[in-house]
Amino acid sequence: MKTKGRVLVAMSGGIDSSVAAVLLHEQGYEVIGMTMKTWDYASSGGTKKETGCCSLDSINDARHIAVSLGFPHYILDIREEFGDSVIDYFTNEYVEGRTPNPCVMCNTHIKWDALLRRADQLGCDYIATGHYAQIRQENNRYIISKGVDALKDQSYVLWGVSQESLARTILPLGHLTKQRIREMATERGFVDLVNKSESYEICFVPDNDYRGFLKRRLPELEEAVHGGNFVDQAGKIIGKHEGYPFYTIGQRKGLGKAFGFPAFVTEIRKETNEVVIGHLEDLNRTGMYVGQLNLQKYAEIPEGGLETITKVRYKDPGTEAKIEQFQGKIKVEFHDEVSGIAPGQAAVFYEGDDVIGGGWILKSFQKGSVFENIQSFDL
Numbered sequence: 001m002k003t004k005g006r007v008l009v010a011m012s013g014g015i016d017s018s019v020a021a022v023l024l025h026e027q028g029y030e031v032i033g034m035t036m037k038t039w040d041y042a043s044s045g046g047t048k049k050e051t052g053c054c055s056l057d058s059i060n061d062a063r064h065i066a067v068s069l070g071f072p073h074y075i076l077d078i079r080e081e082f083g084d085s086v087i088d089y090f091t092n093e094y095v096e097g098r099t100p101n102p103c104v105m106c107n108t109h110i111k112w113d114a115l116l117r118r119a120d121q122l123g124c125d126y127i128a129t130g131h132y133a134q135i136r137q138e139n140n141r142y143i144i145s146k147g148v149d150a151l152k153d154q155s156y157v158l159w160g161v162s163q164e165s166l167a168r169t170i171l172p173l174g175h176l177t178k179q180r181i182r183e184m185a186t187e188r189g190f191v192d193l194v195n196k197s198e199s200y201e202i203c204f205v206p207d208n209d210y211r212g213f214l215k216r217r218l219p220e221l222e223e224a225v226h227g228g229n230f231v232d233q234a235g236k237i238i239g240k241h242e243g244y245p246f247y248t249i250g251q252r253k254g255l256g257k258a259f260g261f262p263a264f265v266t267e268i269r270k271e272t273n274e275v276v277i278g279h280l281e282d283l284n285r286t287g288m289y290v291g292q293l294n295l296q297k298y299a300e301i302p303e304g305g306l307e308t309i310t311k312v313r314y315k316d317p318g319t320e321a322k323i324e325q326f327q328g329k330i331k332v333e334f335h336d337e338v339s340g341i342a343p344g345q346a347a348v349f350y351e352g353d354d355v356i357g358g359g360w361i362l363k364s365f366q367k368g369s370v371f372e373n374i375q376s377f378d379l
Contacts, residue, residue, distance in 0.1 A: 004027065004028045005030065005124075005126055006029070006031075006032065006122070006124045006126070007029045007031055007124055007125065007126040007127065007128050007170060008032050008034055008115060008119040008122060008124040008127045008128070009021040009031055009032065009033050009034065009127070009128045010034060010035075010036065010111055010115055010127070010128070010129045010130075011034060011062035011066070011073070012035065012058060012062065012130070013035065013057070013059060013061035014058070014061075014130070015181060015182065015190075015193040015194065015196060015198075016130030016131075016132070017062075017129065018065045018130075018185070018193055019130065019172075019173065019184055019185055019190075019193075020128055020129065020130040020172045020173055021033055021065060021069075021071075021128075022065065022069065022185075022190075023172045023173075025069050025071060029126075030071075031066075031069075031071040032071060032073075032074070032122055032124060033062060033065070033072065034076050034115070035058070035062045035063075035074075035075050035076070036082075036110065036111075036115075037059070037075060037076065037079060038078055038106075039079060039082060039087075039203060039204040059075060061193070061196070065190065076114075078110065078114050081109075081110065081114055082106070082110055085105060086102050086105050086106050086109070086110065086204075087204060089105050090102050090105075090202075091214060091217050093344050094210075094214055094246075095218070095245055096270060096344075097244055097245070097268040097270030097343075098268075098343045098344025099248045099342040099343070099344040099345055100344050101157075101344070101345050101346045102202055102204075103157045103314075104157050104159070104346050105160075106203075107157050107158055107161065108160035111129060112127070112162075112165045112169070113165070115127045116168065126168050126169065126170050128169070128170040128171070128172060129169075129171065130172075130173055131147075131154045131157075131158065131171055131173065132152040132153055132154045132173055132174060132176075133145065133153065133154050133171055133174050134171060134174030134175060135166060135169060135170075135174070137167075141163065142166035142167055142296065143354050143355065144158050144159070144166070144354070145353045145355065146353040147173070147174045147176075148174065148175055148176065148177060149177040149178055152177070155353075155355050156314050156346070156348050157314065157346075158355070159346065159355055159358030159359075160346075160358065161294075166296070182194050214246070221243070221245065222242070224243075225243025225244060225245060225246075225273055226243050227240055227241075227243075228241050228243055228244055228272075228274060229241070229274050229275075230255075230259075230275050230277050231274050231276055232276070232277055232278065233276065233277075233278045233282055238259065238277060240257075241255075241256065241257075241275050244269065244273050247268060247275050248268075248342060249265055249266065249268065249283070249340055249341070249343075250264060250339070250340035251264065251265040252264050252265075261279065262279070262280065263277045263278070263279075264278060264279065264280055264282070264283055265277065266278040266282045283339045283341075284337040284338070284339050284366070285334075285337065285338055285339075285341050285364040286333065286334050286366055286367040287331065287332055287334060287364065287365050287366075288312075288331075288341050288347065288361055288362070288363065288364040288365065289329055289330070289331055289332070289362045289363050289364075289365075290329060290331075290332060290358075290359040290361055290362060291328065291329045291360055291362045292359050292360045293325075293328065293329070293330060293358070293359040294357055294358060295357035296354075296355050296357050297351060297354050297355065297356045297357065298357075300325060301323060301324065301325035301330065301356075304324075305322050305323055305324035306351070307320070307321075308320075308321055308323050308349040308351060308356060309321070309351075310323065310334070310347060310350070311348045311350070312340075312342075312345060312347055313340075313346075319334050319335065319336055320335040321334045321349075322335075323349055323356075329359075329362070332349075341361060343361050343362060343364070344360065345360070345361050346358055346359070346360060346361070347361050
């Protein structure tokens with residue numbers, strides 16, 4: 001029987017990637033399933049039971065789907081690649097005083113690059129994942145757009161995927177809601193998938209304790225940074241902290257000290273090992289600079305800039321902003337103040353539902369500050 005082509009499907013063992021594989025099989029593709037072993041939980045030192053996409057149960061669940069439908073399934077050990085691309089990045093970003101986004105790094109360097117290499121080895125035309133996003137070709141560009149289920153949309157984490165990778169990518173779930181996915185799994189007899197709990201933690205920090213992970217990963221770090229100063233907005237010392245890598249912009253809980261008012265981390269200063277404390281309104285910013293860009297909808301931002309909806313975190317609804325590109329970076333000027341912009345996080349620019357592109361947040365600024373002019377400091 002002639003097929004639509006051979007497709008390598010990333011199967012985590014969860015309902016989304018499983019239904020993606022089932023749908024492609026039913027649509028006439030020659031499906032090959034692949035479950036990626038990215039992390040060895042035993043080596044993380046965490047306290048939580050192994051769950052998620054790397055567990056033996058998840059691998060077996062993915063294999064069960066493949067066997068029941070008669071297509072091959074492989075297990076791919078990419079722990080070394082994952083460690084180099086994601087784990088090292090995660091720890092290094094905290095050491096640099098930034099807040100990492102490992103899901104974007106995983107999508108860009110693992111779920112796509114590594115998967116495409118294996119797809120070539122297996123003679124696959126395409127790769128596919130269970131992400132809730134859509135992809136189309138227009139004006140010789142491949143464009144990611146939001147999934148129809150606004151609560152599950154994952155377009156934010158896909159801004160880093162290259163045009164070459166998108167050209168071979170299928171996203172079968174983007175036009176479906178989570179509820180419909182559950183119904184489709186039930187209709188096909190995969191009831192266990194519907195009842196399976198979903199994990200929302202960082203996959204290699206299953207106990208959700210990133211501080212503990214950093215301390216185990218970098219045993220010398222805690223002693224090296226312990227005893228830095230909490231300072232207020234004017235630079236006055238108001239206490240001691242455990243070390244700048246153990247705090248994030250916008251953090252309120254877990255500061256280890258009472259300041260007499262609802263206190264938030266507003267800035268991390270690696271060079272002086274200072275953590276700046278302020279009120280909620282001190283987190284507000286009117287702009288930011290973004291680097292390491294990857295553009296999808298356009299090859300470059302038009303001269304004069306673009307009006308966009310810009311998101312600064314995954315669950316951020318987005319804020320209207322003008323973006324301008326120069327010197328390989330983008331300057332973002334928000335039309336309303338945005339709270340809690342964290343260097344190291346991803347900024348993603350939208351035009352309607354389409355992803356224009358994205359990059360890593362370098363620095364935020366408040367209108368009228370010295371940082372509003374990119375010429376006044378070194379990014």
